[in-house]
Each structure stands twice: as structure tokens, then as C-alpha cells.
Amino acid sequence: MIDWLHMPSLAALRAFEAAAREGSFTRAAAALNVTHAAIAQHVRGLEAELGRTLVVRDGRGIAATEDGKVLAEALTQGFETIGAGIARLRADDAARPLTISVTPAFATNWLMPRVGDFWARHPEIQINISPAIELTDLRRDGIDVAVRYGRGPWPPYDAKLLTDGEFWIVARPDLLDGLQAECVEDVAGLPWLVDRNLREWKALLSEVRVDIDDLKVTSLNLNGLVLSALKEGLGVSLQARTLVERDVREGSLQRICVLRQEGLGYHVLTDPQRPSARTKTFVRWIMDQVRTDRRDEPAKREKGAWRRP
Known part of the structure; x- marks a missing residue:
């Protein structure tokens, strides 16, 4: 069993092993990306701690003493064993699919129509898409990337805002039946479809002085169900732009107006x-996809696929 209390510091052992291997404090410093003085200080400190001379001057460089050779050989073997173990772990990690946890609505309406582009660009990366409503422990459940809706922050995870806080009120065109709807009040008398995030709905609609309690509301448990009902023409709904912009572009849904709330999004x-x-490759790809959508917007509007807010 290793007596860690009396073990020299790992930094000192790394510095000495590099110096003995390179035969030079200068080359050891370059190999470890530290200063010449740091290498020399670590080696001298290690000699003092062990009570042994480990290196001596040899021309313009250094040479390990007999004691130094014994220690250097043991350290080199140990570091190589550690490196081999890490390489095996990384190889195992590269072999398993990259697991992406997303909400069902985001998976169906945003990710799946675009994921073919990722596969074409990165055929070497196999991905596993795992739909889930609640955010679980990424480390415990082997999740590499999660996409979730909300305001954040999301400790202990690193979080990047994928979509802005823009929300569209939309409906199927035939539900509007020629109604020139450009604001919430124009469709207040129609059926409304909502999910369980009523608090956010209320906050957004209050910005335009509309009380959700005054609307004829059908509440569904999942937003995926709301989107399905919306596309069947069963009502009007307030949705994150990300989830419905493709349908609006293609004409299956009509945008009535825009609401904004900064910081709220995916x-x-x-x-x-x-x-x-x-x-990192997947995160970079998904962020680029959103930026591409935004860059393409002016051209799409010129084609008349977008109604004015």
C-alpha cells in the first residue's frame, strides 16, 4: 500500500523524470511547458526530501546518478502505465455512442430534421438521442450533452444559450379562416392549446396585457402533444420560435405575432x-445550426414565407 503522506509531490516527480529523460533542465522545461527555474527547483527540492543526489552536471546538460537512474526508471514505467490506462479509457469512450438528452418536443421538431447534417459531417461519431422531460445527473446517467428549456443557471453544468427568448403565437392557416390576425387580441376568441408551463405562459402574455384565464384553454401534459394538436388545427398556441419556425417557413403554420423574454430559451x-x-464537436455543430438559421432569415422573408409580427 502506498504511503501517500510521505510521497513526494507529483509535480516534483514529473519534473525529475523529464529532466533525467531529456538530460537537460531546459529541454525538460520545454516538454512540460514550464520554466527552467521551475524544473531546477523541483529537482533540488526532491533531492533534499530524499536525501540523495539524483543528477549531476554533464557538460551543458545533466546526467542521472545511480540513485537517480533507479528512480527515473521507476517513474518512467509508472507514467507509461498511467498513460496506457488513460488511452484505453479514451478509446472506450470514443467507441461508445455520444449520448444526447433532449426534450421530446425539441427532438421531434428541431433536432431530428437537422441531425442528418451532423451524421454527414461527422460519420465517425455515433450518437444516441435520448428524449426526456426532466434533467437528470449527466455524469451518473452517462449523458454527454443535454438540451433543456428554461432560464438557468444550470449548476454544476456549463450552459450555453442556444436560442433567444423569442416566442411566436401560431396557428394552422385554415383555423384562422382568412382572419387578418396580427396580435393576441385578434385570436383571443379561438381555442388555445397550452402545456404544463402555465406560469411562463402567464408571464409572457402579461407583457401584452392578456390574462390567460380569459382565454378558452385546453391544457395538455406535454408540449409535444400541444404541437401535434396545433398542427391538426385544434387551436392557437404560444411556442418557442425554435420549435415552429420550420413549419411557418413551409406554410403549415402561420405566425400571428411575436413575444420576447430575454434569457428564456433552450x-x-x-x-x-x-x-x-x-x-465539443457536437456543441459547435448545434450552435452553428442555429446561427445558420438566423443568417438565412432575410432571404426567407423575401420569399414571402414570413408574416410581419
């Missing part, structure tokens, strides 16, 4: 304790 969450190149 966020991309990752665990800072589990960084990986694959995770």
Missing part, C-alpha cells in the same frame, strides 16, 4: 468534469 448543457473532443 440551453446546451455539458459536464465540465467530462470534457471530450466529441462533445
